[in-house]
Amino acid sequence: MMRKSYYQKLALMVTLLTVLLVYQKYTSHEKEPFPEVTFISNASLSANLSDFDPNTLDKEQWLKLGFSEKQTATILKYKDILGGKFSSKEQLKKCYAISEDKFSELAAFILLPETAEKKDPKGFTTRGKKEILISGKFNPDQFSSQDWLKMGFSEKQAEAIIKYKNYLGGSFISKEKFKECFIISPENYSKLEPYLLLPAKTPENFRNFTKNNTVKSGIQYHPFDPNQLDLEGWKALGFSEKQAATIINYRVRNLRGSFKSLDDLQKCFVISAEKFQEMKPYVKLQEKQQEKTDFSKTDLNTITFKQLIEFGLDERSAGSVIGFRNKLGGFMNKQQILSTYNIDQDLVQKLISIAPLNTSNVPRYSLVEAPEEWLKNHPYFKYSADKIIFYRISNPDDKKIWKLLKLKPEYEGRMKLYIK
Template structure:
């Protein structure tokens, strides 16, 4: 009897342990799965340049705005697909790269668009990693494109380094800032650091991100200059940002048929402030020979016109009118292209979301020009044409689900519940719904 008693107690103890273990398991299963979030900080467009994602190390991915976890996921995904990204299509499928982040980087990625294109393009260029040739100490602010290439950087990498320098305002400022250039990895920085003639630390009052994306240095001309012979770099050397310099050159070559004729012509360019004009005025010297050459030999692409932009609807403004206002061809083309894909803008905020535009200049245009969205095509989720859903930038990623759900749930409210889209995506989509 005593033996039977102990056996029963042992069985009961075992059952009790099993029950306790199951309880802990069920409690743990109720814990929410950790939410995957993407950092909101984005590298400013002005500081980006073309790059091959196969060349970037962990530190460089983080400089592009990815978190440490996202970077680890990207590098692991690269190994899963064979150790090398072959196309933008393949790169985009990495779940650590959000749609917004991919859209920001897409135009700078040096890869074919699709897998099929990559496989059919055996001549697709890849960049060889070269060892750096450093023989003496140097000031990187004085290095040209050719100097960086002679040191061992590729043509694209050298251009990216110079673009980053312009982004900082024309100087690397310090070793700290130089190290932040995303195209320079840890290994190369370690080789370069002993030879850099730069301060170790960044000055406390330096802030390249305050208010504007480019630090503008106020430079006073050292000698007289002819405004009709200056290119973009010439205006940058006078203290203007790269964007402002492009606007000035476009204004001169398009609106003024190739040359400034009077001081008022320069003063009327809106990116030149009254203070800056007074600073430049004593040094401006017109040369009649260059004025004649500019007006006779340069065939203006567009005639000078005087458009009243307060009466021009942003949903009907033309490419030509955008150039007249001062936008470059890239900005104007991006805005017109995005508007065409959307079928028209519903809000002015959408216009500022357009990639590759001069936001400062466009903001000035939006403060003047009206927006009429009354003629923009709208539908319900139930009756929206399939082609419209699949081609609209805001709906195309949910188009198949919408088409499937509305077969058995012909009600917009029920479809929204089934879609379970992010609030910000739902808000954008509802702009185009009745």
């Protein structure tokens, strides 16, 4: 009986060991590797690439970049997983449907930061500008410069806000008047407005209790154009030298050179409401007749953003052309302009058929002499920069360096546009 029990136990142990071995073999079976991602070969693609934002591309546009249907679907799905937006090149590079070679081909043209912006513990993006922090409702009349600093304004902004309050007579009077302080952006005002302990509207008798900041006596008013007045001209209207300089600075920096309306003039914080009413009948704003650009004499390497707008390009297109030109240091042929991303092809074709292209001022170097910074920042050279710098140490000869680089013909061709 004991022997039978012994054999039963032995059989049970053998069975358990067999099951464990089978289970171990099954669970330790290596997963099949993910099928290798291959890319559509398109030799002409790189030559036609221009700056693009991957967040704006639809399915057809990804296909045009050389991806297959399956790869495109994967990229779009990956974007959705990220919340519908790529925040950096680093993040886009992690998409397994984009190989390292393909990413290197596209990287110079991707309009994204290299890495994602860091966030603080509260979730605010870390930027150069401080976030405006509001603890509760407040009366801005009682705020000192330190209070505005604590809220997130810079020292100069805080000083300007206090000065504006003083020019109003020591009180902001109303939300309307507070909003007119040009230092406070519309975005910041919209954040502050619900917390302001001020009446919404300016009282009708506001002029009766503002301080008179200029001396009325002795001022002989004549019709004048505020865009034509220099320092002495503003002083003749009763402003101090410091006030006159502030008005000119406001006109040049904040208004980009000119008062466009009476409202622009009224918003200048050194001009009190009472002083503005004094001057108003004599202000004669003359409309500038803008000279039309002769595009047949306008160099495509110096054409401005405004001139591109004048020709008919929208702001996005004009910005793309100027941005791409700046990165290159200048265009070397008109085809580069035509290949700029996000532009009206027909309109740009018309422009380049009319306007000349002067390449004499575009920086060009030999591979041996090219500055390291230029190599590392130029869209056509940046991904070969380290190799060039390394090879030229022991091979200070352009021909040898080109051979060692072993670049695709289309890459070498566009790089040589900027080689002496």
